[in-house]
Amino acid sequence: MALEQDQVLAIAELCRLQISDAEVAEYQKNLSNILDLVDQLAAVDTSDVAPMAHPLDAVQRLRADQVTETNQREHFQKIAPATENGHYLVPRVIE
């Protein structure tokens, strides 16, 4: 399945990647090739097959409702790009 240029740009927008005009054609080609590869699946009859999300048919385990974590703000914010007064900073978000 071949992707159109604007489809490539729409996908990039959804996953917040910036793609230069020069790169679009390359992505178009590569993504289309990958989609051709996976298009083989369409021919498989899966009418009675339950989808499988996990390799083992296991069940979610539950955690006791206990506070086990302590404040590690200093430790975690040492690796943050920008913080002030304990907050992470981002360009102003307008609502």
Place this chain on the structure above:
Amino acid sequence: MEWEVVIGLEIHAQLATKSKIFSGASTEFGADANTQACAIDLGLPGVLPVFNEEALRMAVKFGLAIDAEIGKRSVFDRKNYFYPDLPKGYQTTQLHHPIVGKGYIDIELDNGETKRINVTRAHLEEDAGKSVHEGFGAMSGIDLNRAGTPLVEIVSEPEMRSAKEAAAYFRKMHSIVTYLGICDGDLSQGSMRCDCNVSLRPKGQAEFGTRTEIKNVNSFRNVERAIESEIQRQMDILEDGGRIIQETRLYDADKNETRGMRSKEVANDYRYFPCPDLLPVIIDDDYIDAVRATLPELPDAKRKRFVEVHGLSSVDAGVLSANRELAAYFETVAETVNDYKLAANWVQGDVSATLNRLEISIAELAVSAEQLGRILQLIKDNTLNNGGAKEVFNALAEGKGDGSVACIDSLVDSMGLKQVSDTGAIEAIVAEVLAANAKLVEGYLATPEDKRAKAIGPFIGLVRKAAKGVNPQVVMDVLQKKLNELG
């Protein structure tokens, strides 16, 4: 044209767990920014979620309370979008297999009728953090303390037909979740928030009109006002022949208007898929039955009992059952004095008035239910008259006494409120009053027999003025006797 309003609500209720839905960080409100955001809440590389059993139990409890189908196999999905308060770039929620399926609640309308509103579903999900826009110059500050707080999102069918109904529905949900103890219900802290979907259609038309969604309304009053203003806005547009744009709007309570949100309008494609870090949540009948056994009496049942067993009016029963704490207070008073109607009058009268005047909640009232119960006992056994009881109550509300039940009796004594029922003492007072008001007595005696019952009023006032705490019934009896003796 005549328009029909169509409203559906999505209510987010924070579950009152100690720790977060997928991490062991505290959910307590009001901590310093990011001091309750652990590695999992921050979405650091390599972290993994583990589901909180209490969040599950609370969601099931809610489902049972609204008579809903419980999802024996529920699945967490990832809802993908980028926003700075969403650390992982996806919200863990439940799309196809929610924990709670179809259920319903009944709301009471102004005309006294009840209306059933169906609940489409309720699912578990994690809350996002908060963006702070003031105090960071050209930047916003992100606080992720709230990120990962467990929520149930309760989705109604679009079955409400007025802003009043929507507010009643929100109130009723608030009442249910606080009764269940699964949400603290504190609207000011955002413990319950509501998204309102509003549309209009010409009366009689089957298909829905284009709807708008008012995000994050957080008080009963604002739900009503926001929807009212949105209905008006849509009606103005439609009446002018315009079209409604499907969009997300915010309600500005100061201006009492809704406005379109700019930031969330980029066409979103949430790309839901099952979260591969979490497994299907499986519960069985035994689990569900065990949760069912912990359900408290809910507001509707309580209200019914108040009417049917204790003879309260439907309206009184509704008011007294709506709030869990108020209902508990009322019932303690009623049981202590063994008179539901007397207790109902007091709780809706003096108690409510005092709460309003002092702007406090029932939990903050200085008069305990046991104390009020004792005061009412004293009315019943004629130790206090109504006026005296009010005085004691007000004194307690202002901080007098030591909080004990015993202090009531000593307050009654020290304030001299004990009612005089001794006929001899009252006869003496009446005699004095009659002697001092000869003209009034003349006038009374000139009054025809059938109008004397009314003419006796001024004497009663005079007697009570002369002596506080006299039993009004005894005064009446003595007055009638003495006056009749005179003529």
Place this chain on the structure above:
Amino acid sequence: MHNKTIAQIARELAAGEYSSVEITQALLSRIEQLDPVYNSFITVTPEQALAQAKAADELRAAGQAGIWTGVPMAHKDIFCTNGVLTTCGSRMLGNFVAPYDATVVSNFNAAGAVCLGKTNLDEFAMGSSNESSFYGAVKNPWDLERVPGGSSGGSAAAVAARLVPGATATDTGGSIRQPAALCGITGIKPTYGRVSRWGMIAYASSLDQGGVMTRTSEDAAMMLNVMAGFDPKDSTCVDRAVPDYTATLNDSIEGLTIGLPKEYFSADLDPAMAQQVRAAVAEFEKMGAKVKEISLPNTHLAIPVYYVIAPSECSANLSRMDGVRFGHRVADPKDINDLYKRSRSEGFGAEVKRRIMVGTYALSAGFYDAYYLKAQQVRRLIKNDFVEAFKEVDVIMGPVTPTPAFRAGEKTSDPVSMYLEDIFTIALNLAGLPGMSIPCGTVNNLPVGLQLIGNYFEEGRLLNLGHKFQQATDWHQQAPAGLV
């Protein structure tokens, strides 16, 4: 000193033949001297390593040493190490000093192991040649012109070049077995859920599994003894007792049935490789095993399924790399979207971006059923192939790769040709089964790997078979020509 296995080092440390500080120092010097050629490490941690070694020696002096006390090893740079740079091969995490330890790392620390550093990998474990690392390609010690395989190419090359006796690794579609095969060493990917994923930076959560790379099956058993086990921090980790994998290494294999899937000996496989693999199987027959041809009819669908599921999961897993709380952040962002887009575009390499885009597309409205749901259904068919096969056989064997190590740059311009490299390994990840690669010969002086596939939680059996083979042959002892 560098030719010693983990088992040997453990014995000799216990016998007091040398100290942990001595062997640690020797290997650190070797890394310093040789790794500029191989580029198998992203970060070497001499100070921490020597401190750990010193502590280990003190523990031993106090009579409190365990088997692993003072034994050197390395971690793939996908495992978070508290206080140590953890890049995942990406510019995005070029400044990410992990603030916590992965469970695997804690386990080795608790056992007393000495970590020499963090090994190179394809960026976010996406690749089969270790050419997508932001920190440079890794060279195959057998031929510096060739790739070591990926994504655990750094761990593989470091072990093959005798820079370290064993290293942790991860396998999402073959990332342990393929580089082990291309570098002539032993590698095992356990059953999904056997090893905790806490602190292992996620590529595709339902496929990722931690494992080990060593020179011998015995060493792999020793490493797995430390790594495997239940972890309450990972919902997908299995709560099941871990056997002592070294205890069953010498078990008899008499009467065992080996299945050879006919699809694994198809036209895709280099005939010279096929010959080596069959010769290795014959070795097991000599030991009393029986051989049976089997069919795994959906083998050809494994790659298409994988290239829907892995990109879909990774597209969400990598969304947290947004330049807000950690990691690469662009200078002077105009607004929040500019911050996201430029930080991510600068931080991620081409292959990562491609997979994020493919996954985003596969999950998007209107395509979910045709791609993601369909892939999940076919995934079950692939698993069922194995479930059926294991009703007839005890273990499955076949090649690991269609060809020996290919030349660097040969497949970089055509992603799909690179993907096809994993044709024999990827199905196991979809099914969640354990798989192992052991050296079983050479073609043109390049190593060939034999793949052993076990039923769920049969790691012990695979390690047993690997050990028996390595007792009978010496392929695992062959070192790259010219290795000093």
